[in-house]
Amino acid sequence: MNRKMAAVSLLALFSAGAAQAAEQHLNFVSCPILRDTATVPCWLSEYKGELYYLGIQQDASAEFYPPFLGHKVLAEGVVSSEPRICGGIVLKPVKISNLPDLDPSCNTMLPAEDRYTVPFAPRGPGPNPRPSLNRRPGGAPAAAPAAAKAPPTKTVFTVYYDFDTDWANRWARVLGEAATFAKTSNAAEVQVVAYRASVKMSDGPDFVERKEMGERRAKRLEQTFAELGLPRDTIKVVWKDAKKADGLEDYKLRRAEITVVPGAQPATTASR
């Protein structure tokens, strides 16, 4: 539903026909290419003879995590009309997933050239082990202030995954919030629905995740919530295959939805 709406708004944004809008999305698997610059390296990838810009090296708190030489990368992006960066057409937004298996043929490092500069503001060496997503004071959920007044209501938390991985690495804050909300709302049930998904490639057949990915994601989350102190018997997990990919925002299909159903509220909570 949401995805369709997003697609619709994109269409509106580009005020273009459906066919053209579809062309704006590019999903491909290829070797990443590193180009050095005077500051940090930038990351490119080649697809059908054209060079695309993915992003630059920053640190663990950045939105973009660069790819790995030695591995192919799955790029899911939107072709933007911005000026080229590092010689590449800018994909923005872009999601990348490093494919797990080694591929020694991905080993291209290009030297710095004066004509290529990147938008980089130094922020000290990392990997910033305390990125903001792990540092939110107290880990209080956004819903907490309201919870003090009104009784807590059923709330859905969503986390997303890189292709073929079962750690929701970038979503610790959301996991923490879900766990905190489950505790403060005395959750009767924490329902986890984890999906295995596929990507509609710009060229060629759908790229499908490993069969057991949904199950792994579900079980990993069950374990995580137990470690975060939720009673195991309140955690209910299921796994499913996501619906068919349409090539627009397929990375949003690789997800798990965590529904926290609040339980009976002690009188003190309501009056606090």
Add this chain to the structure above:
Amino acid sequence: MTIDRASNSNASRRRRTAARAGVGLACLSGVLALGLAAAAPAQGTYGKSLWWEAGQGDVLPAAVDFDTPEGAVGIINASGPIETKDHPFFTALGTNGRACVTCHQPANGMSLSAQTVQRRWEETNGRDPLFAAIDGSNCPSLPQELKSSHSLLLERGAFRVAAQWPPRDRNGQAIKPEFKIEVVRDPTGCNTSPVYGLGSPTPMVSVYRRPRMAANLKYVTNSGGAFNAKNLAMTMPLDPDTGRPVGLNFMADARELTLKTQAVNAVLGHEEGKAAPNPEQLKKIVDFEMQVYAAQKMTSAGGALQYNGGPPALGPAAMRDGQQGVLADYLDNPVFKSFEVWKTAAPGETAQQRVFRASVARGFDVFFVRPFWIRDTQHINTVGLGNPAKRTCATCHNASLTGQDLSAGWVDLGTANTPWAGDQPDLPMFKITCDADVAPHTFLGRVIYTHDPGRALVSGRCIDVGSIVMAQFRALSARAPYFSNGSAKTLRELVDFYDRRFNVGYSEQERQDLVNFLSVL
């Protein structure tokens, strides 16, 4: 025999003490001249000996310096002088005559240098409890009187660490490892031994590791957040006493959650105790560890390191006064503060000091701002930096004042795994074959040859094979060799390792500057 040996070594200790008094005092007055009155004079209550014997019973002063090959290492007890008589850190609690202090020597920055081990062998003809068969020999099944049976301790300063296999999780349940482990080469005989090996009734993996500093531990035990910053979806275990997440940043594989569990296992293991220390003893051990600080205090070429107006990160007082849990950077708050004062000449400096201090200040810059391509390191390149990443030494060594990684610090730098570790024939070699359906090691794939599976011995995960928790690097000059397996005999060898590992291309000058910089920490 045993008694003879003990009295001999006591006598030789006293002789050394006497011989050293002059040097020690000279160094002290040099320090005092620079306006520093931290170190207590040697008033005969403790020996300035290089060896601290279990049960020796002297007072460890509030501040004291010990000579090292390169100068002096300083120890500070923030809670005041330590009465070591009957103190559980300094007293043998088990059956083999060892105490914690046996392997965590004040004169070696609360660690132990291979040089000290060798001297101890000479002094006691190999009969010191240090060489106890259980882990002070390559394998307990070897003839203990032979020097060759203790070669890894003598040459690398490395003790045998036996990890039960498969490992247990936080609740004591056996973990199903993601890989198969085979012994490819077993120079010590322990991994194929019917008693101690992988095929024994209590299967074990024996690896060989250096003791780490039992000092400055407020930094090392600093608690992170609820999640592991290296894998943000992985929760951190909780300290059973405080309910707070632990930091998972000590021991080469972070197998111990707290200093308390560490001390219990050290007594049961290293000291071959029949029972765990009692709560009072445990408290005393941990209290001691949390207030003792160590750092290099003086170098022969550079003179005093801890003085008013000197580089603010140097000396044990900086460790005592510093703030733990601070993520440093290279711009505003460098890991080891600032060496700016050593860039220009100061009144009273000798020519030799000037040359050395200028070199250290340059080495500081090499450490912090000289970029190179950090490549193929699991748990660094994989945590948002990409592979390779153009960064510096301080990228991994980012915790203020210790140079550890502030987050749970296990990283596959290549010190344990081939190809980077090379083939070190005196160490065991394991072949790890990861299951087909698990995430492979990102840069080595599913078949890995390793001298020490590191964190994977605890997690059972393929991705952790060869990842070693970085140790704090203070008092380095007092405790060679380096890296968990002691593979870098000198700081120069360590720097050369990095140059090879990351193809840095350091100039001769940069290497020397980096070595000098590390030597004053």
